Amino acid sequence: MARLGRSTWAFGERQVGVVATSTVAGTLEAQGPLSDAFDLRLDDDRAGQDTWERAEQAMFRRAAEIACEKAATHPSDLDLVIGADLNAQLTSFYMGLRPLARPMLGVYSACASICEALAVAGLAVATGFADVVLVGTSSHTSTAERQFRYPTEYGVQRPPTAQRTVTGAGTAILARGRGKWQITHATIGEIADFGVRSPWEMGAAMAPAACDTLRQHLADTGRSLGDYDLVVTGDLGRVGLDILRHLLVEQGVASAPVAEERVQDCGAMIYDENQPEVFSGGSGAACSTLVTFGHLFREMERGHIHRLLVCATGALLSQVSAQQGDTIPSISHAIAFERGD
Amino acid sequence: MARLGRSTWAFGERQVGVVATSTVAGTLEAQGPLSDAFDLRLDDDRAGQDTWERAEQAMFRRAAEIACEKAATHPSDLDLVIGADLNAQLTSFYMGLRPLARPMLGVYSACASICEALAVAGLAVATGFADVVLVGTSSHTSTAERQFRYPTEYGVQRPPTAQRTVTGAGTAILARGRGKWQITHATIGEIADFGVRSPWEMGAAMAPAACDTLRQHLADTGRSLGDYDLVVTGDLGRVGLDILRHLLVEQGVASAPVAEERVQDCGAMIYDENQPEVFSGGSGAACSTLVTFGHLFREMERGHIHRLLVCATGALLSQVSAQQGDTIPSISHAIAFERGD
Numbered sequence: 001m002a003r004l005g006r007s008t009w010a011f012g013e014r015q016v017g018v019v020a021t022s023t024v025a026g027t028l029e030a031q032g033p034l035s036d037a038f039d040l041r042l043d044d045d046r047a048g049q050d051t052w053e054r055a056e057q058a059m060f061r062r063a064a065e066i067a068c069e070k071a072a073t074h075p076s077d078l079d080l081v082i083g084a085d086l087n088a089q090l091t092s093f094y095m096g097l098r099p100l101a102r103p104m105l106g107v108y109s110a111c112a113s114i115c116e117a118l119a120v121a122g123l124a125v126a127t128g129f130a131d132v133v134l135v136g137t138s139s140h141t142s143t144a145e146r147q148f149r150y151p152t153e154y155g156v157q158r159p160p161t162a163q164r165t166v167t168g169a170g171t172a173i174l175a176r177g178r179g180k181w182q183i184t185h186a187t188i189g190e191i192a193d194f195g196v197r198s199p200w201e202m203g204a205a206m207a208p209a210a211c212d213t214l215r216q217h218l219a220d221t222g223r224s225l226g227d228y229d230l231v232v233t234g235d236l237g238r239v240g241l242d243i244l245r246h247l248l249v250e251q252g253v254a255s256a257p258v259a260e261e262r263v264q265d266c267g268a269m270i271y272d273e274n275q276p277e278v279f280s281g282g283s284g285a286a287c288s289t290l291v292t293f294g295h296l297f298r299e300m301e302r303g304h305i306h307r308l309l310v311c312a313t314g315a316l317l318s319q320v321s322a323q324q325g326d327t328i329p330s331i332s333h334a335i336a337f338e339r340g341d
Numbered sequence: 342m343a344r345l346g347r348s349t350w351a352f353g354e355r356q357v358g359v360v361a362t363s364t365v366a367g368t369l370e371a372q373g374p375l376s377d378a379f380d381l382r383l384d385d386d387r388a389g390q391d392t393w394e395r396a397e398q399a400m401f402r403r404a405a406e407i408a409c410e411k412a413a414t415h416p417s418d419l420d421l422v423i424g425a426d427l428n429a430q431l432t433s434f435y436m437g438l439r440p441l442a443r444p445m446l447g448v449y450s451a452c453a454s455i456c457e458a459l460a461v462a463g464l465a466v467a468t469g470f471a472d473v474v475l476v477g478t479s480s481h482t483s484t485a486e487r488q489f490r491y492p493t494e495y496g497v498q499r500p501p502t503a504q505r506t507v508t509g510a511g512t513a514i515l516a517r518g519r520g521k522w523q524i525t526h527a528t529i530g531e532i533a534d535f536g537v538r539s540p541w542e543m544g545a546a547m548a549p550a551a552c553d554t555l556r557q558h559l560a561d562t563g564r565s566l567g568d569y570d571l572v573v574t575g576d577l578g579r580v581g582l583d584i585l586r587h588l589l590v591e592q593g594v595a596s597a598p599v600a601e602e603r604v605q606d607c608g609a610m611i612y613d614e615n616q617p618e619v620f621s622g623g624s625g626a627a628c629s630t631l632v633t634f635g636h637l638f639r640e641m642e643r644g645h646i647h648r649l650l651v652c653a654t655g656a657l658l659s660q661v662s663a664q665q666g667d668t669i670p671s672i673s674h675a676i677a678f679e680r681g682d
Contacts (some may be wrong), residue, residue, distance in 0.1 A: 003470050007444040088429035089659040090449050094647050103348040103529035108447040129344050188444035261585040316432040329439055
């Protein structure tokens, strides 16, 4: 249990376990290729609520309930709840999970938030400051579009580099020394900014941040790409993933075939490219959460993946910063998972 | 070094030191009663920038530079930067402190954020996962009003319970085992919601959260109010402070004279009530930061305060939640400081 190199926390073997995860998927996500990996598949993105924001809160709350059920954990046993969403001032997290009535820490690094939450939770669990922690994120296409770009109702035409914000929520329950999966390392990212200004080009904005964090993680841990069965980024989409692979080859991190085989992206996995209006793929704080806690953890359980690195990626823009012509600073945090048994 | 009770982290004696602090104050704050406690007093809330948002980012950046100068620390020596602001998607923190080029963790609990940042930083420092951490928050009346209520330019008339968002930024550098001040405990808050819906009534919304966290802190640590020379809340303002004192007496935490003498509020301290448009007092993520890192730490240095508890208070509303008629969930996190020498 120690800090490694510039920015990696090593939690040690079997210290930080993941006992249970939960995933609630929106309608388009439920119709996608990973459909059967999700615990709950909605057929209405309103989730029976009267506003999109309350729908997102309800999904987050339902995800937390499912995780508690699967872990046979009563909310009162949670020492801490850590999470995020994309709404201004984290209202989905705070309002959605308010009924848990437990100590809460809101974090924010846009769509990298799930890895930030897992890092802080891992630190608390590894050091014995918390025994059981619930972490999670949510996003919703209809709340996020009006936060960051234009309300969906405007019908603004999007370029092919655009991504669709994933609708859904996912949570995980971490516990000290037990669980089917474990978190071994967290690498805290730094800002990368290559001057991209368009909120429709988030893959291009975030790819350099993912590249930096992956390189830093490998340098800090002394590992190579080959030590992981799979490295996934959060939500670069098909366009951003292509840029990342080029960067990795250019910087000597991987050969082209290795980058092609070992490096994937949750945003490129969650939809079939023939689904309507998914453009370059998925994005949003729930994107890497749904794919990791749903699909990839199942792949680990099935023995198809032993060691997994998730580099969630966040574009740190706001509607105001975009309107004021600012560039999009981006960040990526990485979490290394292994089977826990 | 251990967890105490339900939600308090005890960092041990002289583990988490505060080496230096910095405060940058806006014009109205610089004209207030605590003026000479601030490192930099602005005479222009635009800080030479072309937008209010960039002005806030510039203040945050300047505050970080001052703290590094005072601590004789180069930004490259910072293991971690943790902070927050009130703008949607934390743009002041991420864009303002981007030039530091260090690993960053954004946190958010509205105006309780400085205590959340100190808690997470304290955890990392106490456990040796970081040696030197910069924490900070900023807020700006002209960016916050249009985030949460109406743009200042509308000239909306405010009720006397309204508070003025503090313009400024403050940071602190934490280091393991050294510093003039130390952090001994952090208590992580839970949501309190008494059904207040008006964004002009934040003191009333947040007072129950401050009361809960203070009670929990005392229960977890086995301390009484008398063990602190001063307990300050973040930004309840005069109206909210009065409500809090009533709650403390009602719940048997303190007698009326003790509550009157020992419990104060940063929002009630930062302005003179005769200053223009301050109404019930200050609020904002920089409110408790400026008062604590400027005024109160100086009082500790002068020997007037030995033990200080800061219960920063956050109102977890957004413009959307207010417009949709939601109540205002509130939270308070507490940090216990002592002299370090």
